Amino acid sequence: MKATPVKGTADYLPSQTLLRDYMQNVILETYRSAGFERILTPTIEHLENLEKSDGGDNLNLMFKIMKRGEKLTEAIAAGGNENSLADLGLRYDLTLPLSRFYAANRAKLNNPFKCIQIDKSYRAERPQKGRMREFIQCDIDILGSDSPLCELELIHTTATALNKLEIGSFTIKINDRRLLKSCLAACGVQDNQMDTVCISLDKWDKIGADGVKAELEGKEIAADVIEKLLTLLNGERSLESVASFCGESQELTNIRQLIENVRHLAKGTYGAEFDLLLVRGQGYYTGTVFEIQSNQFRGSIGGGGRYDGLIGKFTGENIPAVGFSIGFERIFAILQEQGYAIPSRQRRIAVLCNEDEAVGAMELAETLRQNGDGIGLYTRPKKMGKFLNRLEEQGFDGYLVFGEASEPKLFEKQR
Numbered sequence: 001m002k003a004t005p006v007k008g009t010a011d012y013l014p015s016q017t018l019l020r021d022y023m024q025n026v027i028l029e030t031y032r033s034a035g036f037e038r039i040l041t042p043t044i045e046h047l048e049n050l051e052k053s054d055g056g057d058n059l060n061l062m063f064k065i066m067k068r069g070e071k072l073t074e075a076i077a078a079g080g081n082e083n084s085l086a087d088l089g090l091r092y093d094l095t096l097p098l099s100r101f102y103a104a105n106r107a108k109l110n111n112p113f114k115c116i117q118i119d120k121s122y123r124a125e126r127p128q129k130g131r132m133r134e135f136i137q138c139d140i141d142i143l144g145s146d147s148p149l150c151e152l153e154l155i156h157t158t159a160t161a162l163n164k165l166e167i168g169s170f171t172i173k174i175n176d177r178r179l180l181k182s183c184l185a186a187c188g189v190q191d192n193q194m195d196t197v198c199i200s201l202d203k204w205d206k207i208g209a210d211g212v213k214a215e216l217e218g219k220e221i222a223a224d225v226i227e228k229l230l231t232l233l234n235g236e237r238s239l240e241s242v243a244s245f246c247g248e249s250q251e252l253t254n255i256r257q258l259i260e261n262v263r264h265l266a267k268g269t270y271g272a273e274f275d276l277l278l279v280r281g282q283g284y285y286t287g288t289v290f291e292i293q294s295n296q297f298r299g300s301i302g303g304g305g306r307y308d309g310l311i312g313k314f315t316g317e318n319i320p321a322v323g324f325s326i327g328f329e330r331i332f333a334i335l336q337e338q339g340y341a342i343p344s345r346q347r348r349i350a351v352l353c354n355e356d357e358a359v360g361a362m363e364l365a366e367t368l369r370q371n372g373d374g375i376g377l378y379t380r381p382k383k384m385g386k387f388l389n390r391l392e393e394q395g396f397d398g399y400l401v402f403g404e405a406s407e408p409k410l411f412e413k414q415r
Contacts, residue, residue: 008125008133015395020136020332022342023165024118027138027326030161031116034153036140038116041097047089052313053096054283061123063090090122094139095284095307095323102143102321103314112145132329139304141323143311148254151288151306154324155258155272156265158302162292163269166340167331169295171271174259175278176288177305179242179251183276186246187228193221195283201233202279209234237276251287258288271295284310290324297334301327347373350391352380353402361402368400368408 005011012020028038050062064086067075075085091097094117102113117139125131140157142150155172162170180201181194189197200215207215209230216226235241243252255274262272280289280303289305304324311319349368353361358377365375380401381387388411391399398410 008127010132016336018395019335019340019342023328023332024138026164027161028116028118030164031140031157034157036114036116038118039101040119041101041117043090043120044088045091045097047087049096049100050089050092053310055092055096056281056283058092058123058282061125062092063122063124065089092123093121094119094137095310098141099311099321100314102311113143115141115143136328138326138328139323141321143321144319146308146320148258150322151258152261154304154322155262155290158324158326159266159270161326165331165335167294167301167334169270170301171273171293171295172262172290173273173275173278173293174255174288174290175275176251176255177285178287179249179255180276180279182246182249182251183232183242187232188222188225197221198279201277202281204233204277233277239274242276280305288322299330301330348376348396349373349408350376350378350396350399351402352378352399354380357402364402
């Protein structure tokens, strides 16, 4: 038997779990106060749904679940391969399950439906810092409306939650996939090349212009097209330069207005800017996309966008939808590294007693809890020093020995 967790997953100590619970509560309360409603969906999804979800590279990272009982026996006897042996899978994000949920329940839901999801997802990642195989996602989505107000509301509500978590300064980067594709078309990229070119452009920050050029050459994109692309992307890449290159469009107008509105609401507490190279990896995004970049720590701490075609895969109708997801695990790691102290945290006190004093000690514990403290009851140990050190390591603020004191003694760092 192995005592260590599966690679890419983690156990969390009580002090770590306290921080994770606090983070989720802050996010949940912020979202609920903005009029969003929480739902829960199963971790397990039909494999057919997952495979047809346009999830980009995530489709290669799915955990598939084998058929059970007679169905599995029959599939093996038929010489089944990986695909025929499995019929279910673990969700790789919360967007596909939400789309299925909405298609099944929309008659019972408000329109538009403003939704919260805080739950686990699974991807067969190569485990590394910031990339787990089991991870928490915190999503808000608005389904059933194509109003630009939806993007504005999602961005500002998400930013409000991050500010409450004191994550430091951050910038919301905004683009529109339709605008990017207009620019690619103006450079001569063919319709059937759009997706593969976007995949390469998404790596610009990692491999640079030369790396992107080499990739595009390997994909046999015409030399004159690559030259036009590099001329555009090595330039200023502002809304004005895009307008002069591709011409004015409704997408440009929408992004200008969105950024202006976001900055007005932010009042300097976070930034917002246009980023033509923002692609987002999932293929189901159809319009506006956005991503949160920390100004102090490397990497994205959230992202999302409009996915107007995904629900229609279940309903056959065009139902608009847009969502934003917070990078919970990344933010948890940042706060942990900073030694983040939970503000206004309930004080935790240990009451120590001998076994024959249990009833009286429990009555005292109940009295102390009425003062708002969290009280844990423990049998008095033989080696007090070692036990008290352990209590302090576990996040207790102090202790009280029953029969010896009426007020708790706080640990030195808590005074």
